[in-house]
Amino acid sequence: MLKVHRDICGYCGCCVSVCKEGALELIDAYLEVGPGCTDCGVCAKACPVGALEVERE
Amino acid sequence: MKKHYNLLMIGGGPAGAIAARTAAKAGLSACIVEKRPAIGAPVRCAEGIGMESLAEFVKPDPCFISAEMQRAALVAPDGTTMILDSQSSGGKVGYVLDRKVFDRELVWQAAEAGSDVAVKTRASAPIIKDGKVRGATLEFCGTKTDVTADVVIAADGVESKFSKWCGIDTTVPLREIMSSAQYIVTDIDIDPHCTVFCLGNEVAPQGYLWVFPKGDRTANVGIGISGLKSGTGHRAKDYLDRYMASKFPNGKTIEWIVGGVSVCRPLACTVGDGLIIAGDAARVVDPLTGGGIYNAMYTGDLAAKVAIDAIEKGDTSKNALMPYDMQWRQSKMGKTIERNYHIKEYMINLTDAKMNAIIQTASSINLKEFSTLQLVKELIKRDPKLIFELAILKDLIT
Ligand SMILES: Cc1cc2nc3c(=O)[nH]c(=O)nc-3n(C[C@H](O)[C@H](O)[C@H](O)COP(=O)(O)OP(=O)(O)OC[C@H]3O[C@@H](n4cnc5c(N)ncnc54)[C@H](O)[C@@H]3O)c2cc1C
Ligand code: SF4
Ligand code: SF4
Numbered sequence: 001m002l003k004v005h006r007d008i009c010g011y012c013g014c015c016v017s018v019c020k021e022g023a024l025e026l027i028d029a030y031l032e033v034g035p036g037c038t039d040c041g042v043c044a045k046a047c048p049v050g051a052l053e054v055e056r057e
Numbered sequence: 058m059k060k061h062y063n064l065l066m067i068g069g070g071p072a073g074a075i076a077a078r079t080a081a082k083a084g085l086s087a088c089i090v091e092k093r094p095a096i097g098a099p100v101r102c103a104e105g106i107g108m109e110s111l112a113e114f115v116k117p118d119p120c121f122i123s124a125e126m127q128r129a130a131l132v133a134p135d136g137t138t139m140i141l142d143s144q145s146s147g148g149k150v151g152y153v154l155d156r157k158v159f160d161r162e163l164v165w166q167a168a169e170a171g172s173d174v175a176v177k178t179r180a181s182a183p184i185i186k187d188g189k190v191r192g193a194t195l196e197f198c199g200t201k202t203d204v205t206a207d208v209v210i211a212a213d214g215v216e217s218k219f220s221k222w223c224g225i226d227t228t229v230p231l232r233e234i235m236s237s238a239q240y241i242v243t244d245i246d247i248d249p250h251c252t253v254f255c256l257g258n259e260v261a262p263q264g265y266l267w268v269f270p271k272g273d274r275t276a277n278v279g280i281g282i283s284g285l286k287s288g289t290g291h292r293a294k295d296y297l298d299r300y301m302a303s304k305f306p307n308g309k310t311i312e313w314i315v316g317g318v319s320v321c322r323p324l325a326c327t328v329g330d331g332l333i334i335a336g337d338a339a340r341v342v343d344p345l346t347g348g349g350i351y352n353a354m355y356t357g358d359l360a361a362k363v364a365i366d367a368i369e370k371g372d373t374s375k376n377a378l379m380p381y382d383m384q385w386r387q388s389k390m391g392k393t394i395e396r397n398y399h400i401k402e403y404m405i406n407l408t409d410a411k412m413n414a415i416i417q418t419a420s421s422i423n424l425k426e427f428s429t430l431q432l433v434k435e436l437i438k439r440d441p442k443l444i445f446e447l448a449i450l451k452d453l454i455t
Binding site for chain 2: 048
């Protein structure tokens with residue numbers, strides 16, 4: 001599952017632009033992860049501050 | 058807000074604002090919707106723009122200009138510095154803007170020309186009928202409203218969800234997103250009229266680090282690196298913190314900025330039935346410099362002009378809007394994007410040693426014109442061996 005560390009996220013949209021599933025959306029300052037996420041981790045790599053993490057169960 | 062507009066702009070950045078201004082000035086009904094509660098904030102930009110580029114769309118005004126630039130410095134991985142000085146235009150080459158004020162000024166001009174503006178209002182879905190975009194569902198403080206339009210201009214920036222919802226793939230390849238971080242740093246020793254660009258695989262892998270002055274002792278200090286090179290312990294912020302610690306250990310950070318800049322090729326097609334995509338959403342950022350303010354204004358203006366024409370003729374189909382796509386590709390901006398894409402692809406594969414060699418050669422050149430094109434031409438003159446490496450570039454610039 002993709003975890004958003006909200007204390008780190010700067011709500012910039014960089015991650016949104018690289019998600020090919022269109023699973024992310026910025027609602028002003030709140031990054032929402034939609035049901036389409038496949039846990040591919042591309043967004044987590046692109047984040048300039050490391051606010052995203054794919055948690056493996 | 059009305060139920061119907063001629064033009065509906067999704068996004069209140071430079072692309073949306075200029076589109077609305079152009080449409081409203083021509084007497085059409087227009088509305089800008091911006092999901093953030095304030096236009097222009099938070100800033101996601103280093104705020105640099107060429108003097109002439111700015112003047113093409115707005116009268117330069119001290120209220121939104123933080124500083125005037127007279128030269129640029131290119132710093133090689135080994136520290137060799139090449140200064141690009143301007144001998145034309147009275148020594149001025151560009152500005153570092155204050156985007157919080159600048160973006161607001163553009164929206165203000167659109168509003169003054171007659172456009173409506175709705176802030177804290179998010180387009181959450183397109184209205185599509187018979188395969189044609191007819192408007193958008195707008196959400197404002199828990200209420201949903203459907204607003205129709207003859208043409209919707211998707212000017213929603215790097216995130217670009219609107220076009221995606223309309224079925225156009227706007228995904229930026231990981232390697233072509235500049236994962237970026239920037240601080241506004243004050244109380245530092247800088248040349249207040251010089252923009253600094255630092256290159257190198259240790260400094261900013263497949264990107265660059267910048268110092269853009271905003272005052273005598275204040276600057277935007279930022280970095281963009283390829284998404285491919287980003288990861289735990291080596292993210293844009295990590296590189297920036299390292300640079301700050303070595304260059305400006307006593308600087309005070311008064312603003313913390315993050316962002317993404319696309320340096321991919323523009324979208325294969327930037328129009329749809331009832332839809333035009335402009336600015337960052339169309340991926341028209343200059344792939345070499347990462348500059349997108351001018352390109353956003355240019356495409357925003359052109360989008361409105363083509364839409365006005367189409368509306369007058371009563372046909373807003375994809376075909377009728379195609380002149381937009383064709384015109385920007387054939388424009389100076391379109392050609393610069395294409396050329397700079399190739400230069401960027403060449404640059405990202407350079408070793409530090411090669412970069413040092415090129416900048417050492419280049420630093421002996423006295424450029425009269427402040428342009429990438431001139432620089433590459435001069436480089437080839439000095440180091441003809443480069444021609445083989447720059448083979449594709451040669452065709453583009455001769
Ligand atoms: C770190 C960094 C440094 C940069 N430095 C420079 C530079 O020095 N010079 C330069 O020329 N360019 C620079 N750029 C690029 C420049 O900032 C952009 O190209 C420019 O802002 C693009 O304008 P735009 O109108 O297309 O998009 P934006 O300015 O991004 O505006 C898009 C707007 O749409 C809104 N929006 C998005 N989705 C919705 C929705 N669903 N509903 C309603 N509103 C929505 C957003 O909130 C946003 O306000 C930089 C970018 C970054 C990230
Ligand atoms: S890229 Fe990182 S900082 Fe930017 S919105 Fe995504 S999670 Fe937040
Ligand atoms: S993990 Fe992959 S699919 Fe999920 S939000 Fe990130 S980029 Fe999209």
